[in-house]
Amino acid sequence: MREEPDSPAAASGTGRRRGRPRHQAATREGIATAALEVARSHGYERLTMAAVARRLGVAPSALYNHVTGKADLLALLQDEVMGEVEVDGLRAAVAGEVPVREAVRDWAHSYRRVFAGHTPLIPMIATLPIAGAEQTQRMYDAVAAALGTAGVAETEVLPRIIALESFIYGSAFDVHAPAHLFEVAAAPGELPAFQAAAAACRRDIGIGIDGSHATDEGPAVGTLGVNPYADDPFETGLELLLAGL
Amino acid sequence: MREEPDSPAAASGTGRRRGRPRHQAATREGIATAALEVARSHGYERLTMAAVARRLGVAPSALYNHVTGKADLLALLQDEVMGEVEVDGLRAAVAGEVPVREAVRDWAHSYRRVFAGHTPLIPMIATLPIAGAEQTQRMYDAVAAALGTAGVAETEVLPRIIALESFIYGSAFDVHAPAHLFEVAAAPGELPAFQAAAAACRRDIGIGIDGSHATDEGPAVGTLGVNPYADDPFETGLELLLAGL
DNA sequence: ACCTGAACACCGTTCAAGT
DNA sequence: ACCTGAACACCGTTCAAGT
Numbered sequence: 001m002r003e004e005p006d007s008p009a010a011a012s013g014t015g016r017r018r019g020r021p022r023h024q025a026a027t028r029e030g031i032a033t034a035a036l037e038v039a040r041s042h043g044y045e046r047l048t049m050a051a052v053a054r055r056l057g058v059a060p061s062a063l064y065n066h067v068t069g070k071a072d073l074l075a076l077l078q079d080e081v082m083g084e085v086e087v088d089g090l091r092a093a094v095a096g097e098v099p100v101r102e103a104v105r106d107w108a109h110s111y112r113r114v115f116a117g118h119t120p121l122i123p124m125i126a127t128l129p130i131a132g133a134e135q136t137q138r139m140y141d142a143v144a145a146a147l148g149t150a151g152v153a154e155t156e157v158l159p160r161i162i163a164l165e166s167f168i169y170g171s172a173f174d175v176h177a178p179a180h181l182f183e184v185a186a187a188p189g190e191l192p193a194f195q196a197a198a199a200a201c202r203r204d205i206g207i208g209i210d211g212s213h214a215t216d217e218g219p220a221v222g223t224l225g226v227n228p229y230a231d232d233p234f235e236t237g238l239e240l241l242l243a244g245l
Numbered sequence: 246m247r248e249e250p251d252s253p254a255a256a257s258g259t260g261r262r263r264g265r266p267r268h269q270a271a272t273r274e275g276i277a278t279a280a281l282e283v284a285r286s287h288g289y290e291r292l293t294m295a296a297v298a299r300r301l302g303v304a305p306s307a308l309y310n311h312v313t314g315k316a317d318l319l320a321l322l323q324d325e326v327m328g329e330v331e332v333d334g335l336r337a338a339v340a341g342e343v344p345v346r347e348a349v350r351d352w353a354h355s356y357r358r359v360f361a362g363h364t365p366l367i368p369m370i371a372t373l374p375i376a377g378a379e380q381t382q383r384m385y386d387a388v389a390a391a392l393g394t395a396g397v398a399e400t401e402v403l404p405r406i407i408a409l410e411s412f413i414y415g416s417a418f419d420v421h422a423p424a425h426l427f428e429v430a431a432a433p434g435e436l437p438a439f440q441a442a443a444a445a446c447r448r449d450i451g452i453g454i455d456g457s458h459a460t461d462e463g464p465a466v467g468t469l470g471v472n473p474y475a476d477d478p479f480e481t482g483l484e485l486l487l488a489g490l
Numbered sequence: 491a492c493c494t495g496a497a498c499a500c501c502g503t504t505c506a507a508g509t
Numbered sequence: 510a511c512c513t514g515a516a517c518a519c520c521g522t523t524c525a526a527g528t
Contacts, residue, residue, distance in 0.1 A: 018508045018513045025512075049502060059513050061504080066511090070502065123364055126418035129426050137429055137436055145438035155449040156481070157442035158427070162474060163482030166415030167408075173371035174411060181374050182403070184382055191382055193390035197402035204400040229407060236401070237408030240485050263494045263527045270493075294521060304494050306523080311492095315521065 016058075025058045028066050032076040039077065044120040049073070074121060075128055081118050083135035086110035087142040093149060094142075100150040101245045104164075107143065108238055111168045116175035116224055125169070150245045164241055171234045175225035182229065205232065261303075270303045273311050277321040284322065289365040294318070316369070320378070323370055326363050328380035331355035332387040338394060339387075345395040346490045349409075352388065353483055357413045361420035361469055370414070395490045409486055416479045420470035427474065450477065 016025070034055040039047045049070060053060040067073045086107065093103035115122060130136045140161065147157045182198050184191065205228050223231055261270070279300040284292045294315060298305040312318045331352065338348035360367060375381045385406065392402045427443050429436065450473050468476055 016512070021509090021512065024510090048500085050500090058511095060502085061514080062512055064503070119368055123368060123418060126415075127422040127426075129423060129428065131425075131429055137431070137439065141436040141439040144442040148438055148442070154442060154445035157438075158446040158474065159478040159481045161442075162419065162478035163412075163416075163485070166419060166478065167412040167482065168415070169418065170371075170411030170413070170415035171408075173368060173414065174407065177372040178374060180376075181372075183374065184376055186382070191386040193393055193402075194382065194386040197389040197393070197399060197406075200399035201403040229403065233404040233407035233411065236404045237412065237486060240408070240488050241482060243485050243488065261493070266493065266528090269491090293519085295519090303492095305521085306495080307493055309522070 026053075026056050026062050026066055028076060030056055031063060031066055031073060032080045035073055035077045036080050039118065044118075071124070074124060075133070078121050078125055078128060079133040079135045081114060081121060082133070082139055084114045085139055087139055090142040090146040094145045096149075100146055101242055104143070104146055104150070104245060105238065105242060107146075108164060108168055111165075112172050112175070112234065113224060115169065115172040119173055119176075122169045122172065126166075147245070152245070167237055167241055171230070171237070174227055174230040174233070177225070177227035177230065179226055179228055181227060201229070205229075271298075271301050271307050271311055273321060275301055276308060276311055276318060277325045280318055280322045281325050284363065289363075319366060319369060320373055323366050323373060324378040324380045326359060326366060327378070327384055329359045330384055332384055335387040335391040339390045341394075345391055346487055349388070349391055349395070349487060349490060350483065352391075353409060353413055356410075357417050357420070357479065358469060360414065360417040364418055364421075367414045367417065371411075392490070397490070412482055412486055416475070416482070419472055419475035419478070422470070422472035422475065424471055424473055426472060446474070450474075 031052060034052045035047060038051045038055055042051070049060045049063055052073065053063055056062075063073070067076065089098060089103040089106045092098045093100040130140065143161050143164075144157050147160055148154070152160055182201075184195070184198075186195065276297060279297045280292060283296045283300055287296065294305045294308055297318065298308055301307075308318070312321065334343060334348040334351045337343045338345040375385065388406050388409075389402050392405055393399070397405055427446075429440070429443075431440060
C-alpha cells in the first residue's frame with residue numbers, strides 16, 4: 001500500500017490509465033461524501049472541484065460525468081448536511097412520548113448548530129427546490145407532523161416552518177461572528193440609544209469594552225461559536241416563534 | 246464628447262497615460278457607488294473588480310490603492326446598501342408621532358425588501374464589525390431608540406434587534422425562490438404530514454400543484470418576489486417577534 | 491501618492507482522445 | 510459510459526514602471 005496522505009483512493013494522474021475503468025470511480029453519492037469531507041476538514045474556501053476530485057482519486061473533469069457543475073455538487077452536499085439535523089425528538093413528540101414544544105426547540109437548536117458550520121450553503125438552500133433532496137424532505141415531514149400534533153392549523157404549518165427556518169438560517173450566520181462585532185468608536189453623545197443598549201448587554205453577558213470575553217467562569221453553557229451576542233438573541237427569538245405550541 | 250456606452254468616465258486604456266493623475270480617479274466613496282451601480286444593473290455574478298474599475302474609468306489594479314481587496318469593497322457596498330433602509334418611521338416613533346410597533350414593522354419590511362436585492366452580501370454582514378460602517382451604526386441607533394421607547398428592558402434591546410435581524414436576513418433569501426420550491430414527487434403515503442401541509446397551503450394561497458400561481462386577481466398585495474411561500478411566513482414570524490412591543 | 495499594464499496563481503468548465 | 514489530460518475563459522491580486 002502506497003502512502004496517500006490526503007486521499008483514500010489513488011491520487012489523480014498515478015492510479016489510472018486513460019479510458020473507461022472497470023469499476024466506476026466516481027458516483028453522485030461518492031461526490032457528496034467527498035465534498036462533505038473536504039468542507040469539514042479544509043473549509044469552504046478550499047472546497048473546489050479539484051479538491052473533491054483529488055479526494056476521490058479522479059481527474060476534475062471526471063466529476064462532470066455525474067454532476068452538471070459546482071452548483072449541482074453543492075446541492076448534493078446540502079442534502080448530505082441536512083441529514084445531520086436531529087429529528088428523532090420530533091418523531092417522539094408525534095408519538096406522544098415527549099412534549100412537542102421541547103422537541104421543536106431541540107430541532108431548532110440542532111438545525112442551527114449543523115448549519116453554523118455550513119453557512120456558505122445557506123444562500124442557495126432557500127432557492128433550491130426540495131424535489132430530489134431526500135433528507136430535506138424527511139426533515140420537513142417530521143417538523144410538519146410535530147406542528148400538526150401541537151395543534152397548528154393545517155394552513156399555518158408550512159408558514160410556521162418557513163418562519164422558523166428563516167430565523168434559524170439568519171441566526172446561523174451570527175455564530176462565528178467576531179466578539180468585537182458591535183464595538184464602535186463614536187464620540188460621547190453620538191448613537192446614544194445604541195451605546196446604552198450595547199453597554200447594558202455587555203454588562204449582562206460580561207464582556208469587556210474591547211470585545212474580550214472576560215468572564216472567569218469560562219464560556220457560557222450552550223455557547224456555540226465565539227460571538228457572545230449570538231446565543232441570547234437566538235434563544236429569545238426562538239421562544240417568541242414557538243408561541244402557541 | 247466621445248461615446249461611452251457603459252461608463253460615465255473614460256474607458257480604461259484610452260483616457261489616461263501612465264503615472265499619477267492630476268486629480269484622483271478613484272476614491273473609496275466612488276468605488277462604493279460604482280459597485281452598487283454594477284450590482285444593481287448587472288447583478289452580483291457580474292460584480293467583479295474589473296467591472297467596478299471599468300465603471301470608474303480606471304484599471305482594475307488602481308482599486309487596490311483604496312481598498313485592500315474585494316472583501317473590503319463588499320464591506321463598503323454593504324454600508325451603502327444599508328443606507329437605503331427606511332428609518333424615518335423609527336425616528337417618528339421615538340418622537341411619539343406614530344406607534345412604535347407599526348414603525349418597527351415598517352422598518353423590518355423595508356430592511357427585508359432592500360436586502361432581498363442584495364442577498365450575496367448577507368453572509369458577510371453578520372460577521373462584519375459595524376465599526377466604520379456609518380449607515381449601519383445609524384440604523385442600529387434608530388432601532389435601539391425605538392425599542393427603548395416601546396419599553397423593552399435595556400439588556401434586552403440588542404438581543405431583540407439581533408433576533409429580528411436574523412429573521413429578516415433569513416427571510417430575504419426566500420423572496421426570489423422559485424414557486425415550485427416545495428413540489429415533491431413522493432408516492433401517496435410518503436411524507437404524509439408534509440404533503441397535507443403543502444396541499445393546505447397551496448389551497449390557501451391559490452397556487453397550482455405544479456407551482457404555477459393561478460390566481461386570477463394577479464399577484465397578492467405586498468408580494469415582493471416570485472415565491473408565493475415567502476410573504477405569508479414573513480408576516481407570521483414578524484408578528485410573533487414583535488410580541489410585547 | 492496614485493495610476494497603467496503585464497504577469498501570476500487559481501478556478502470552473504469543455505472537449506478530444508482513449509478504452 | 511466514463512475516464513484522462515490539455516486547453517480556455519475568467520477572476521482576484523501583485524508589482525515594476527511611470528509621473
